[in-house]
Structures are given as structure tokens and as C-alpha cells.
Amino acid sequence: MHYDVIVIGVGSMGSAACYHLAKQGVSVLGIEQFDITHDKGSHAGQSRLFRKAYFEHPDYVPLLQRAYRGWSDIEKESGVQLLYRTGITYFGSRDGDLLKAIGKSASIYGIPLKWYDNREAAMKWPQFSLQSDHVGLFEPDAGFITPELAIKTLTKLAEKEGAEIIPNTEVSEWQVSDDLVVVKxxxxxxxxxxxxxxAGPYTKKLLAEFKPALNVTQQLLAWVNPERWDDFTLGNFPCWVMESDEGEGIYYGFPILPNDRFSPPYGLKIAYHRPCQEIDPTDVLEFDASEEEEVLRAMTEKYLPGAMREVVTFKSCLYTYSEDDHFIIDKFPGYEDQVTIACGFSGHGFKFAPVVGEALAQLSLNDATSLPVDFLNISRFN
Ligand SMILES: Cc1cc2nc3c(=O)[nH]c(=O)nc-3n(C[C@H](O)[C@H](O)[C@H](O)COP(=O)(O)OP(=O)(O)OC[C@H]3O[C@@H](n4cnc5c(N)ncnc54)[C@H](O)[C@@H]3O)c2cc1C
Incomplete structure (x- = not known):
């Protein structure tokens, strides 16, 4: 009942923290309120994009380079493939915010990109119907990760290193007393x-005094049946991201993944990345998909004609937005000697899990980290 470190939440970041802590030889307990991987948090849905030419901010790139190596190490250690280097194609206007921001991160850090003008892009990716001002930008060293398998793999590796993981157990309370953490x-x-x-979208429930706002939104993911199935399968169709014409966010999607190697659903996955409906994560997650379905239908009719012949299924998943859409990784104010937090991953955190886990382990054990996460500290909100 007495550990060096307790980790609350064995999801994306918590499983990676357990793994890195256990590798340091300390005693670790990870407590998860649901099964190890579930659909009531932020990590469900078969696939997550991995990209390094980061349009959100160039400061993330060194972390992404480290995360990329981290995923490779985890794959080698476990013998399980988690990252698929398919490349990602970005579509948009050359002068639009999306492609300019990708180009900026790539030029600062020397990330290879290949530009395709409108005609070349239309020939290379004939599944898309591009606007006349659209060009294609291909990032070869990008792709997707399988989140549920990644968390299960990290958890198994952590256990192999001696961590104790307790699923289906909710932490109702924590406190610090006489320099010791007490978790109930x-x-x-x-x-x-x-x-x-x-704790992902449940952070506020555990941290009542937490100051920066965290807004939880319920996001829609759609799997659809295209008319010409083979045009959209892995190997024939890229991971893709497109500047949205709603003036906010991006549309994105993945190829159809073979059902003998990947978990269901089986179909073409498409989504729209921007804040959807705000919710309380402890509410029943009934989702009215009609509005989002309309947006996705209009998007596919315009840009991916023939892709949405019929809907296979809709699923929802939770984003936790911080006030500036950037992550929060830091010591918890008022409890700096004992408590470290990671939250507010704002819909783009999964790819970072190995490096976030490493930073959490270092902050927890050494009270500081050599990793460049300073720009993600809490004091930026003061
Ligand atoms: C639809 C969608 C698409 C996305 N696409 C991408 C993408 O393409 N690329 C990318 O990099 N990222 C993407 N993300 C974002 C990424 O998945 C999240 O940023 C990441 O999963 C957040 O991890 P987390 O550890 O904070 O939350 P989670 O993975 O949800 O983990 C938190 C865990 O804490 C547990 N917990 C909470 N409270 C307690 C408690 N009291 N006791 C015990 N356990 C508790 C929860 O049950 C949960 O398992 C996407 C997210 C969504 C929803």
C-alpha cells in the first residue's frame, strides 16, 4: 500500500508515465477507473495521426522528435507495431494558415516535405476533388498510431518492469499529509x-482548485463505406489533413485499415478537428450526431466525392481544451514537492505520449526535467 509514485489515470499519458517510472526502478502504482482502454476518455477510436511538421507551434517539434524515437523504442521492446509510417498529405491554399504553419515548423527543424501543385496533387490523389487554389504538401515521415494497442502495450511493459496497475477502480480523493500523498x-x-x-477529461473532478479553465468537448468520429472501396485502403490512400472552409479547424482522415490486422470499425475514418459540444464527462455519453454528420457529409461531397456512400458507425471521444489549446505539464501549484500533472491535451496529444510519460517521470523523481516542456507550464496562465 506504500509506493514511490502513484499515477492516477492509466490512459494515454498515465500508461506512458507508469512505463517510464517503472523503468527507473521505483515502485509504481497506476490506478484506472475503467478498463485499460475504454471509450469514456480521450484515447478511443482505432487511430491517431502522428506528424512532426507541427502547425500548432514549432516548439513542439523537439518533443515530437523525441516521441518518435520513443514509439520506436517501445515497438522494439514489445515486438508490437504501433506506428505506421504512411506519410500524411495536407491540402489547402499555399498562403493559408495551415500550410504556412506546417512549412514554418519544417523549415526551422529541417523536416522533409514535398510540395505538389494543384494539377500534380489532383493526379497523385485522384480520390480528392480539390479547390482550384488547393495544393498538396506531403510529409513522408508521418503516419498514424494505434492508440488502444499502444496503451495496452505501455501498460504491459510497465507491469513487466514491476509496476502495479489496478483497473476499474476510481480514485475518489487525494491529499498530502506530512509530506506523504494519500490516495483513496x-x-x-x-x-x-x-x-x-x-486524468484526461476527468481532471477537474480531481483538482477542484485548478485555475486555468479546462473545457471538455464531445467529438465525433465517423466510419463510412465508400463507393470504390479499393481506392481508399491502406497503401492506396493516404492519411490526410485539409484546411477547413468553415474558417476553423481541419478535416482529416485515415485509409481503410484491414480488419485482419486492426480492431474494428471497418471503414473509411473521417473527422473534423475543432471544438464540438461542451459536456460534463460524468454525464451519460449519448451523442446526437446529426449536426456533425451534416458537416462531414457536406465535406465529403465537396472534397471526397463517393467516399460517404453509407455510414458504418459514429463514435465519440472527448477533447480537453486548455485556454490556449496547448498542453499543461507541470508541478501542481501548492503541492510542487509531491504532485505533477499533465492535462489539457486539446485534441492533439496522443502522439506525444512517450515523451510526456518521460517528462512526468523526470518531474516526479527529480523535481525537474531536461525535456523542453517549459512552454507548457501552468504559470503562462497567470
Ligand atoms: C476524436 C479524437 C481524435 C484525436 N486525434 C488525435 C490525433 O490524430 N493525434 C493525436 O496526437 N491526438 C489526437 N487526439 C488527442 C489525444 O487522443 C488526447 O490528447 C490524449 O488521448 C489525451 O490523453 P490523456 O491521458 O490526457 O487522457 P486519457 O487517455 O483519456 O486518459 C485519462 C485516464 O484517466 C482516467 N481517470 C480519470 N479520472 C480518474 C480517477 N478519478 N480514477 C482513476 N482513473 C481516472 C480515465 O478513465 C482515463 O483512462 C484525439 C482525441 C480525440 C477525442
């Missing part, structure tokens, strides 16, 4: 020297 679940009390809170 129904019926049990655990103690540790340090605490990591990686």
Missing part, C-alpha cells in the same frame, strides 16, 4: 511519496 478509492487507501495526475 472506495474501500482502500494507498500512500506514496509522489503523485502523477493524468
Amino acid at each position: 478509492t472506495s474501500g482502500k487507501t494507498f500512500k506514496s511519496k509522489k503523485l502523477v495526475i493524468a
Whole structure:
């Protein structure tokens, strides 16, 4: 019942934190309120884009380079493939915010990109019907990760290194008393020297005094049946991102993944990345997909004709937006000696899990980290 570090939340960042902490030889307990991987948090839905020419901000690129190596190390150690280097094609106008921001990160960090003018892009990716001002920008060293398998793999590796993981157990309360962390679940009390809170959309429930706003939104993911199935399968169709014409966010999607190697649903996955409906994550997650379905239908009719012959299924997943859409990785104010938090991943955090886990382990064990996460500290909101 007494550990060096307790991690609350064994999802994307918590599983990686457990893994990195256990590798340091300390005693670790990870507590997860649901199964190890579930659809009531932020990590469900078969695939996550991995890209390095980061349009959100160039400061993320060094972390992405480290995360990329991190995923490779985890794959080698586990023997499980998690990252698929398919490349990603970005579509938009050459002078639009999206392609300019991608180009900026790429030029600062020497990330290879290949430009295709409108005619070349239309020939290379004939599945798309591009606007006359659209060009294509291909990032070869990008692709997608399988999130559920990644979390299960990280959890198994953490356990192999000696971590104890307890699923289906909610932490109801934590406190610091006489320099020790006390964590309560129904019926049990655990103690540790340090605490990591990686609770995703449930962060506010555990951190009532947390100051920067965290807004949880319910996002739609759609799997659809295209008319010409073979045009959209892995190997024939890229991961893609397109500047949205709604003036906010991006449309994106993945190729159809073979059902003998990937978990369901089986179909062409498409989505729209921008804040959807705000919700309380503890509410029942009933989702009215009609409005989002309309947006996706209009998008596919315009840009991917023939892609949305029929809907296979809709699923929803939760974003936790910080006030500036950037992550929060830091010591928890008022409890700096004991508590480290990671939250507010604002719909783009999964690809970073290995490096976030490493930063959380360092902050927790050494009170500082050598990783460049300073720009993600809490004091920026003061
Ligand atoms: C639709 C969608 C698409 C996305 N696409 C991408 C993408 O293409 N690329 C990308 O990089 N990122 C993407 N993301 C974002 C990424 O998935 C998230 O940023 C990431 O999963 C956040 O990880 P987390 O650890 O904060 O949350 P989670 O993975 O949800 O983990 C938090 C865990 O804490 C547990 N927990 C909470 N409270 C307690 C408690 N009291 N006791 C015990 N356990 C508790 C939860 O049950 C949960 O398992 C997407 C997200 C969504 C929803």
C-alpha cells in the first residue's frame, strides 16, 4: 500500500508515465477507473495521426522528435507495431494558415516535405476533388498510431518492469499529509511519496482548485463505406489533413485499415478537428450526431466525392481544451514537492505520449526535467 509514485489515470499519458517510472526502478502504482482502454476518455477510436511538421507551434517539434524515437523504442521492446509510417498529405491554399504553419515548423527543424501543385496533387490523389487554389504538401515521415494497442502495450511493459496497475477502480480523493500523498478509492487507501495526475477529461473532478479553465468537448468520429472501396485502403490512400472552409479547424482522415490486422470499425475514418459540444464527462455519453454528420457529409461531397456512400458507425471521444489549446505539464501549484500533472491535451496529444510519460517521470523523481516542456507550464496562465 506504500509506493514511490502513484499515477492516477492509466490512459494515454498515465500508461506512458507508469512505463517510464517503472523503468527507473521505483515502485509504481497506476490506478484506472475503467478498463485499460475504454471509450469514456480521450484515447478511443482505432487511430491517431502522428506528424512532426507541427502547425500548432514549432516548439513542439523537439518533443515530437523525441516521441518518435520513443514509439520506436517501445515497438522494439514489445515486438508490437504501433506506428505506421504512411506519410500524411495536407491540402489547402499555399498562403493559408495551415500550410504556412506546417512549412514554418519544417523549415526551422529541417523536416522533409514535398510540395505538389494543384494539377500534380489532383493526379497523385485522384480520390480528392480539390479547390482550384488547393495544393498538396506531403510529409513522408508521418503516419498514424494505434492508440488502444499502444496503451495496452505501455501498460504491459510497465507491469513487466514491476509496476502495479489496478483497473476499474476510481480514485475518489487525494491529499498530502506530512509530506506523504494519500490516495483513496472506495474501500482502500494507498500512500506514496509522489503523485502523477493524468486524468484526461476527468481532471477537474480531481483538482477542484485548478485555475486555468479546462473545457471538455464531445467529438465525433465517423466510419463510412465508400463507393470504390479499393481506392481508399491502406497503401492506396493516404492519411490526410485539409484546411477547413468553415474558417476553423481541419478535416482529416485515415485509409481503410484491414480488419485482419486492426480492431474494428471497418471503414473509411473521417473527422473534423475543432471544438464540438461542451459536456460534463460524468454525464451519460449519448451523442446526437446529426449536426456533425451534416458537416462531414457536406465535406465529403465537396472534397471526397463517393467516399460517404453509407455510414458504418459514429463514435465519440472527448477533447480537453486548455485556454490556449496547448498542453499543461507541470508541478501542481501548492503541492510542487509531491504532485505533477499533465492535462489539457486539446485534441492533439496522443502522439506525444512517450515523451510526456518521460517528462512526468523526470518531474516526479527529480523535481525537474531536461525535456523542453517549459512552454507548457501552468504559470503562462497567470
Ligand atoms: C476524436 C479524437 C481524435 C484525436 N486525434 C488525435 C490525433 O490524430 N493525434 C493525436 O496526437 N491526438 C489526437 N487526439 C488527442 C489525444 O487522443 C488526447 O490528447 C490524449 O488521448 C489525451 O490523453 P490523456 O491521458 O490526457 O487522457 P486519457 O487517455 O483519456 O486518459 C485519462 C485516464 O484517466 C482516467 N481517470 C480519470 N479520472 C480518474 C480517477 N478519478 N480514477 C482513476 N482513473 C481516472 C480515465 O478513465 C482515463 O483512462 C484525439 C482525441 C480525440 C477525442
